[in-house]
Amino acid sequence: MNAAAAKLVARGRLDTRALTRLRRVGILIPFVILFAVLSLTSESFATKTNLLNILDQQSATLIIAAAGTLVLVAGGIDLSVGATYSLAAVTSAHFALHTNPAVAIALGIGAGLLVGIANGVITTTFRINALITTLAMSFVVSGIAGLVTKGNLLVLFEKPGFGKFARTEFLTVRTSIWLMIVAVLVIGFVLSSTTAGRYMYAAGGNAEAARLAGVRVNAVRILAFALSGGAAGLAGVIDTSRVLSAQASTGDTALAFTVLAGIVVGGTSILGGEGAVWRTVVGVLFIALIGNGYILLGLDPLYEQITMGVILLLAVGLDALTRRTG
């Protein structure tokens, strides 16, 4: 009750213009500062090997987070991406053992896509909260992944052909990175430049207004979830190809939360209607740089998690502050 009373009191008192501006430039400033600091303090940071390594390791997270941005913008949330990623990983590994790589890749991505579509249909058609739907779905999907592997680690060292998907070098850069760049650009383009992307902003910003303006809100949300599932599938396949092995617990919930952290730190609102894929890319890389910095500078990794948590709180707090006057 008193919280509500406090809200009554606080209504409209804060001038948050500066904060809004801060959020618009957003994560770019801390990212550049961190990059500069790491470049100066560690000799091995700003080397091609280290930077490409970071991108290689983050390619899965970047792809999933890019698509996850669309889900958040459209007013949903997808917590099942970790499990979906694992399902796609083991599905592609399973079929890579028995069929040719192309089929394995297609089936892995297809599995992710199916999970995404299921998420979208359940949350929209049956009007079940996306948080609960995707949380429940992540248990179901993890279970299915376990059924595929029967609890074993699937090893693909005998199938180097499958490894070519992510491990081929092109212009001295691995295909895992190229695939990530293409996927992120395509997803970013969908959000920023297509009618579907525009409808996602509308659906997340004000679903009823969007519906009355003739936007198919449900279809748009299903599309966002489908892209999220498909992206998790692609990421799972890429990582399986990168490390040539997969098991059912590869992704789990940690990945879903890392992805969400990247999106939110980037400045996309968890309440929907606002955000951009480029922000998410910077957000994910910012988090990755912190991890990389801790290793390169030899800092106690225990503090890394604390740092992460504080940064996440700051990002969410800034979002809440800028919304208060809106």
Next chain:
Amino acid sequence: MSAPEPDRYLELLDVAKHFGGVQALSGVSLSVARGTVHALVGENGAGKSTLGRIVAGALAPDDGRVVLEGEPVAFRSPREALEHRVAAIAQEPFVVPQLTVAENVFLGVEPRSAGVVRNGKLSDAYAALAATAGFDLPGGVLAGRLRTADQQKVEILRALSRDAQLIVMDEPTAALSARETEQLHEIVRRLVAAGKTIVLISHFLREVLDLAEAVTVLRDGRVVRTAPAARESESSLVEAMLGRSLGSTFPPKKPPGSDAPAVLSVRELVAPGVEGATFDLRAGEILGIAGLVGAGRTELARALFGAARIASGSVTLADGGRLGRSPRRSLSAGLAMIPESRKDEGLIFARSVTENATLSRLQSLASLGVVRRGRERKTARSVLEECDVRGAHYSAPVAALSGGNQQKVLFARTLLCSPHVLIADEPTRGVDIGAKRAIYEFLTNLAGGGAGIVLISSELEEILGLAHRVLVMRRGRIVAELAGDAIDEGTILAAAFADETRGAAA
């Protein structure tokens, strides 16, 4: 400055306030006498709400002084203002929907022992308070279930429970039906009779002239003049607000010829809140729908547009196309709607003016699913200029616009759909007088171009001034149809209120 005279309850001296680069108020001085209603009028953006919020402690002035009972005060929050017995009642009432009426009234000051709320005492205190105020509002009902008018009563009771002496009311009747408005006026008179002082911010000049002792006219953040209400008239106030005189408020009526074809046929329509509606709308006709709040007008609009599910009956356009399935299909068939609440149902606040204008027609501005931005900007600019949307760059968020301009953006959106039929639900709610006129002209022009218009309004004046024919609704049914010279205030009210004279407060 001379010492304040004893009857000056509140004085503002040279108050100024700016938001970013915009000077919302400058050099505003006025004094409010104890036990009177002092009205603030002006166009949207003239600064009256800002002034009201400064008085109520929701905003701090950049410059100048606020003097209460001879003491300079500087409220840092509405709570501090409340401690000085100054309260505010907003246009959109602030209640916690999950709490009961009584709990809302005593929010934060519940009678309690050791932190535990004493529910018995609470309901006793509520009953006493409601009786004093003369409100017939049960304390145990959840506040979220109440209509706007009753939620406002909750706010008024909340103010009274803190023994507020000065109450700032910002557009208190904007969301009320005619009858509820009358009730609120009665409450205001009673409060004043009990010695309370009221600062009334209102767009309704007749209301202002009826209730207030003194009127301050604001324009562009400055006081034009303060004068006794007895010396003002609606036209003198409008002139002062606009800085120029305005011809007649409503454009001349041009009813359709008797041979005008029907553009919309509604037969035995049953939907949530609508108990069977049958009527035709002709090309070029403005059909007014009058009735009390809750009579089913908005429900009818939503059912026609396909926003609410139809149980039985039919809605057909001239070409035989069936409607009422989804807003999307209605729009592509040529039926558009301006929804009742532009904030909840109309605009995407965080997105740009342009994007809001083009939302319904985005497909036609895209190739292969990719939005052609150049084309979008050009199309949006021409239609936004046609609707005279002003106040912010078209790439700025639509939230930056004033209420009237936001409403014009919705009109721009429907214009892009080139509708055969437009349903306008409370199109002028919360907009200033200049924008109202623009909206009236827009509706008249659209009808002149051959479209049929269904106009829903709680402002009877608007129905009288614009509609060629009027349907009166009561309890989900159309109970009267008036046309031409038969349209008059008394007949409409009689039909709307028939056998509800007792039940309205319940």
